[in-house]
Each structure stands twice: as C-alpha cells, then as structure tokens.
Amino acid sequence: MTDDCPHFHVLKTDSDTGARRARLHTRHGAIETPIFMPVGTQGTVKAMTPVQLREIGAQVILGNTYHLNLRPTSELIAELGGLHRFMGWDGPILTDSGGFQVFSLAKLRKLRDDGVAFQSHLDGKKLFLGPREVVDIQSRLGSDIAMVLDECPPWPCERGPCAEAVARSARWAEQCLAHARDTGFFERGQLLFGIAQGSTYDDLRREAAESLAALPFSGYAVGGVSVGEPEDEMLKQVAATIPHLPAHKPRYTMGLGTPPQMLKMIALGVDMFDCVLPSRVARHGLVFTPDGPLNLRNAVHTRDPRPISEEVVNYTTQFSRSYLRHLIQAGEILGCTLLTLHNLHFYLDLMAQARAHIEAGDYASWHRAWCARYEAQ
Known part of the structure; x- marks a missing residue:
C-alpha cells in the first residue's frame, strides 16, 4: 500500500513471477484481483441476469460508452438513476470510452485532432466523441471506473501511423484528466484509467506507458492487443508495457483473452481482464x-x-x-x-x-x- 493510491492495495506479490494479489476499492465495493470482468456492452451481459452473475462470482462488469450513448443515451440513463440502477447491478461497473470502436468501426468514423466523428452503425446518425465528451458521458452513466479516449491502431500497423496514434492518445488522455478534474469527476468517487497504445513497437509502448505514468490516473490499461496479432506478439506487447506502468496502481489488459493467455499475463503483472470470448462462443x-x-x-x-x-x-x-x-x-x-x-x-x-x-x-x-x-x- 502507498500513500498516493489509497484505492489500490497490493496484498501479496509472487516471488518467482510478476503476479500480485491486490484489492481495488470503488464506490460500489472492493474488487479482488486478479479478476476477469464479464462484458455487458449494452447494459447487459448477454443471456445472464445480475443475480446469476453474482452467484458465479462476478465482481465487476463492463459497459460501453459508445453503444450506451447511442441507445438508450446517457442522458436517459442518468435521468433514471444511472447505469447501476438502470440495469439492476449494485456492484462495480467499468465503462470503456469508445476507443475500441475507433478500431472496430473504422469505416464509420473520421479521426480528428479533437476527437472522433462517428456515423452511427444503427441509423447513420452523426456522433462525436472527444476527450471531454467521453468523460461527460461516463459521468452521466455513473460508472465506477472510466477509461480515457484513445486511438487503437490496427494490426499490422506501420510505424508512422502508430506513432501518430500514440501521440494523439497521449494528448487525449491529458485532456480527459483535465476535464475530469474541472467537472468534479473525482470528487464523486469515480476512477479514471489511462490507456497505453504502441502496437508492436517496444519503444512506442514504453513512450506511451511512461507518458501516462507521469500523470495521476487511478489505474492504467494496455490497449491495442488481441486485434489480430499472433499470441506470441500479444504477450510481447504486454511484457513491453507493464514494466513502465506504476506498480502501486492497477494494471488492466483490455479485450482478451483465452484462459492460458490470462494466466501468462498475470505472471507479467496484469491485474484485470475483460473479453467477450466466453459469452460469445457459448x-x-x-x-x-x-x-x-x-x-x-x-x-x-x-x-x-x-x-x-x-x-x-x-x-x-x-x-x-x-x-x-x-x-x-x-x-x-x-x-x-x-x-x-x-x-x-x-x-x-x-x-x-x-x-x-x-x-x-x-x-x-x-x-x-x-x-x-x-x-x-
């Protein structure tokens, strides 16, 4: 435990690997890590009720900023008491910022220096997500852990475009943090995580991680993995990033993986995972x-x-x-x-x-x- 991170306590570290046993405190309860987080993109984990999720040991679930802001809208969810009340889940919720949709909906969006202009995949309606917008949306949703806006490069990715994505993501992360401070986000007990990109370039991974580590985020994520690269490359990307993230704060690898992948990444020092795989293949x-x-x-x-x-x-x-x-x-x-x-x-x-x-x-x-x-x- 360190004085500058009261919400995250490392309880035990493994002597032979980077694995650690920790506890992350949120407004809606503590999360024991390492942990897997079931994905509830639309405010529901498909085919499951909140009661069933609790019975099988779920501690925290995910929602998605892009999708929930399109339908039913973050304003409606806020009007009805926030995402926890709306979906009947009283435990912690993490919301992604929509950064993954920058990758997955590449044909329906246009990157700008100030954010991303989307064309809705539902009806073609225009939607803009910038650093301020994603903080405001996640504030209205009332999630316990919010993510900064980032640009997730595809795989493979040329070095030039990847470097641009890293630089753009760094600017957006700073702007998300500044806006969160200005709007009382942290005073309401919400946590904000930064996301390190860099594709397959070790030096860009290090640059991204170190720039984020210099900022007082509540936790840090490794983004841009499990986007089509081989498993060995995926593990290499995580291994190139984790050592440059603060050891006294939670580390989250986004959007993966298979059971062995998660265990191998725990050995690298990862605390949190999410993935649609177990529910999708079921x-x-x-x-x-x-x-x-x-x-x-x-x-x-x-x-x-x-x-x-x-x-x-x-x-x-x-x-x-x-x-x-x-x-x-x-x-x-x-x-x-x-x-x-x-x-x-x-x-x-x-x-x-x-x-x-x-x-x-x-x-x-x-x-x-x-x-x-x-x-x-």
Whole structure:
C-alpha cells in the first residue's frame, strides 16, 4: 500500500513471477484481483441476469460508452438513476470510452485532432466523441471506473501511423484528466484509467506507458492487443508495457483473452481482464474445461450423459452434455444461458484459483502446469 493510491492495495506479490494479489476499492465495493470482468456492452451481459452473475462470482462488469450513448443515451440513463440502477447491478461497473470502436468501426468514423466523428452503425446518425465528451458521458452513466479516449491502431500497423496514434492518445488522455478534474469527476468517487497504445513497437509502448505514468490516473490499461496479432506478439506487447506502468496502481489488459493467455499475463503483472470470448462462443456451443475447449455441437455428445466438467461445479453441472447439445441444436434460449453461465464461471473460478495460488506462493509452478494440461489436447 502507498500513500498516493489509497484505492489500490497490493496484498501479496509472487516471488518467482510478476503476479500480485491486490484489492481495488470503488464506490460500489472492493474488487479482488486478479479478476476477469464479464462484458455487458449494452447494459447487459448477454443471456445472464445480475443475480446469476453474482452467484458465479462476478465482481465487476463492463459497459460501453459508445453503444450506451447511442441507445438508450446517457442522458436517459442518468435521468433514471444511472447505469447501476438502470440495469439492476449494485456492484462495480467499468465503462470503456469508445476507443475500441475507433478500431472496430473504422469505416464509420473520421479521426480528428479533437476527437472522433462517428456515423452511427444503427441509423447513420452523426456522433462525436472527444476527450471531454467521453468523460461527460461516463459521468452521466455513473460508472465506477472510466477509461480515457484513445486511438487503437490496427494490426499490422506501420510505424508512422502508430506513432501518430500514440501521440494523439497521449494528448487525449491529458485532456480527459483535465476535464475530469474541472467537472468534479473525482470528487464523486469515480476512477479514471489511462490507456497505453504502441502496437508492436517496444519503444512506442514504453513512450506511451511512461507518458501516462507521469500523470495521476487511478489505474492504467494496455490497449491495442488481441486485434489480430499472433499470441506470441500479444504477450510481447504486454511484457513491453507493464514494466513502465506504476506498480502501486492497477494494471488492466483490455479485450482478451483465452484462459492460458490470462494466466501468462498475470505472471507479467496484469491485474484485470475483460473479453467477450466466453459469452460469445457459448452461444455457438463451445464450452471451456480444464482439458481445453469442448464443442457440444459435435455428434459425439449426442448421447453423452456427463456434465461439461466434474471439476467446475455450477448450476449448469446438473445437465448432461446430451441435453445441452440438444438445446443449442434446437436454438433454445436456455442453451445460451446455461453455456454462458458455465463459461463465465470457468473464467471467474480460474481467477479465484490464481488469487489463491499467489497467496500460497506457488503461482509460477501452478500456472505452468495448468496451461500445460489445458493446451495438451
């Protein structure tokens, strides 16, 4: 614990890796890290209720500034008491700034020095997001953790455009911070995280991280990973960034990943993760087990009486692989709910195991053995 970061306490560090066990305090409760955050882009984690999320161990969920400001609008959400009340979730919420949409909706936006002009993917309506706008929107939403506006470069990316993106993101981060200070954002107990970009260029990653570290953000994220690059390159990007971010504040790698990727990044010193993967693949019949992913659409499961996994016990465990396959094949909504519940619980339980092994002091050997088993199929 340090005096200049009262909201984040590092409780235990691993002696053989960069892994650490910590606690992040927010207005809506503490978050035990390392942690995975289920994604609720539209104010809902698809196929799940808030009660179900709590039962499987979710501590914090995500919303998206771009999408929620388009529909139903941040003004409406504020009028109805903020995002927590609107969606019936009383725990912490992190909202992305819309920076990822700069990447994912590249054909529908125009970059400017003062922000991003979007054409709505819903109806073509014009929308502008600048540093001040994203702070104001997240203030109206009432999220516990807000993200600065940034430019997420594609992969691959030439050095020149990447350097421009890093410089632009740095300017926007400073402007987000200044506007948050001017508008009482921090006095309301909200936290603001900076985002380091840099694509595959180690020196640009370092430059981005060091420029952000010089500013008093509540936490820091590694952005621009899991955008199509190979896994080895992804891990290299994270490893090139983390050492230059403050050790006494939370570190968040955005938009990933597979279970082994998360464990490997915890070993690098990452505290927080989010990803649509476990809920997205669940809707197509893919589930996670300690022995790797399992596709329930395969005919081999037609008469299989076993649960998905004997080791990962949750509400879905009572149902056979045969029944779950039937639900997915028939297009039944219950199938999406049960498989999403299992996959999110798998991710959350994995993070709970990681926390326990960091505390026990054997994270290095445990995570290597876990990854070896998962990847052996």
